[in-house]
Amino acid sequence: MRVATWNVNSAKAREPRLLGWLDERAPDVVCLQETKLSDEAFEETFGPALAERGYEVAHHGEGRWNGVALLSRVGLEEVVEGLPGAPGYPHQEARAVTATCGGLRVTSVYVPNGRTVDDPHYAYKLEWLGVLRDMVEAGDPSSTIVAGDFNIAPADLDVYSVEAYAESTHVTPPEREALAAIEKTGLHDVIRERWVDVPAFTYWDYRGGAFHQDRGMRIDLVLAGTPVAERRQAAWVDRQARKGTGPSDHAPVIVDLDEAPDGDIGPVVPPPSLGAKKGAPRRKKA
């Protein structure tokens, strides 16, 4: 099962890139962020094209800003829009949508940016993350995936220059602690566990040729419960989607999960063809 997350920075502006990417990568479950569309507009623009590709859709949008979605072709049930009990700015924003897909409880999140550390939006970001943590804990982390744009670089390895972000949000200890608290409920940072010492950036500013010079950040994460993370077969950042004409400023993150949730791939005792044959000479242990 292929699970992906992508901040598309306007689904409308990304329509050709998004549909082409779905055809090329064929993900089974997709978490989208910053669709910047109302539910009606998303349905109007993407409904037929997604249905044609076999996707069910849960979109939670508000129009001009934010907007998240889940696309799934392995089932989409028990949809919850938003983060129950989340703070607003001042009103609740379209930053989370959850559904059960392929046996997993999947949440697509667009964490508040924070803007600057002395902006009220920063306190809002931390409070929002606390509510997300509570929601994960109240559920069943062992069957959970939380994926999306966290607007947090978990460690110094996740930014191209510590100096460049010295006075910025995304790297402050309180933000990193809020992320760590979410992971402490039992979630694993799937990309970081696969690529232990590779930066694996997912976002590059449009300005100044940042992508070309790899001046980026790893702020788009896939967090998964232990049994889910143990099914990891591949985990990578789809940099191709950041290239070419009209890209988002974020690249998708793609995770492939093995299909055997309990790791049971057959009998523990080897079949006769692989074991000691009856009547054949036994080889002595070295």
Next chain:
DNA sequence: ATGTCCTCACACTGAGGA
């Protein structure tokens, strides 16, 4: 380089957000 892109409105140019 505060250098780009996306959206919307006191709209065909500029401001806000990222």
